[in-house]
Amino acid sequence: MTLIELSLILVVLGLMTAVLISLVPSLTRLASMESAIDDVSSAQNAVAGFALATGRLPCADDDQDGLENxxxxxxxxxxLTVGLGGPLRNAYGYDYRYAVYSRSDSTPMNDAELTKASDRWQPTLVSGLEPTTALTVMGSSTPLDLCRALGVAQAGTVNDQSLYVERQTSREAVAYVLANPGQADRSGNGSLFDGLNAEGLDFEHPVRGSSREYDDSVSAVRFNQLWEQLGCSAQLATAGHAHPNVLSTLAMFRQTIRDYQxxxxLVEEMAFADNFQTGASIASASAAVAAAAATAPTATASAINTAGATAAAVPAAGTAISGNAALVATATAAQATAITNLNTVxxxxxxxxxLIEELDELHDSVRDNVIDADTDALSAQ
Structure with missing residues (x-):
């Protein structure tokens, strides 16, 4: 090769090297961005796993030690709380900002404090029927209760005390957000986080693009997204109908048995009254027999003294004795029947x-099973 050809080759190689060197930062940054995107996806999966395990969303870390506060x-x-080995950082090495929806309510079924494991689900209600038992919570906090909170939050209104994302004048409440601070403070607010992302519970909408005043990006997980991640539809359809309806049916049956009792x-009281009445009838008929028997000697003596003038009184006394004796027999038979009825009742x-005692034990056992189903409803997944 001539010196000219060698020189040309060296020039080309130099140009290629220069181009490659200039591309290295861009390629490195692109790889870092792709890695950061994967990290966000891993973080969201970790949050879903944490929710499945605890029945709530993690609180924020306010001292940068990786643990919720x-x-x-x-x-x-x-x-660290959700089980990741390292902090969530963007391609430039800056930590993400995290915020979660939380709105408390004194009524358990209306509570949407997503960071709190609270028993919100009350499955003892039967659709379309009046409650058969007192409306008390089941005493067990599970992801099903978190599903209930997500449904309440989804139907709620946006307010300044809870998390939301904003685009122009439109606001939308979301379950939680992860805000990427970008590379620089483009908004000049003294924070890497631009616009609404710097502080508070209002964040820029995920659709907002980069500009000279904004280089952040927001990943928002909506209530319905988390609902699907937790399998709320299938689990509530199963645990929310089958087990509680058995408990409700058993509670109604138990109340029916108590009404029958x-x-x-009341029937027992009536049978006892019949027994008492027949006893009184026996006593009355016996007294009448005694009275008729007492009149028989008198009637006989009177017939003798009057030379037969009052002889008709003698057979009348005998008839009275026989009639009252028959009444005694009838009343005795009636009393025997009343005693039999009373004993039967x-x-x-x-x-x-x-039976009521066994039903109470069965009811309590089924209720325990409903609580267990509430607790373990997601174990099949």
């Missing part, structure tokens, strides 16, 4: 008492 709802991302106790009451 409840009840903080805005700050750093608690990567009240009626049977009391036997049924005893059997019913045992």
């Amino acid at each position: 409840c009840p903080a709802v805005a700050g750093g991302f608690p990567y 009240d009626q049977l106790e 009391r036997g049924q009451l005893d059997e019913l008492a045992l």
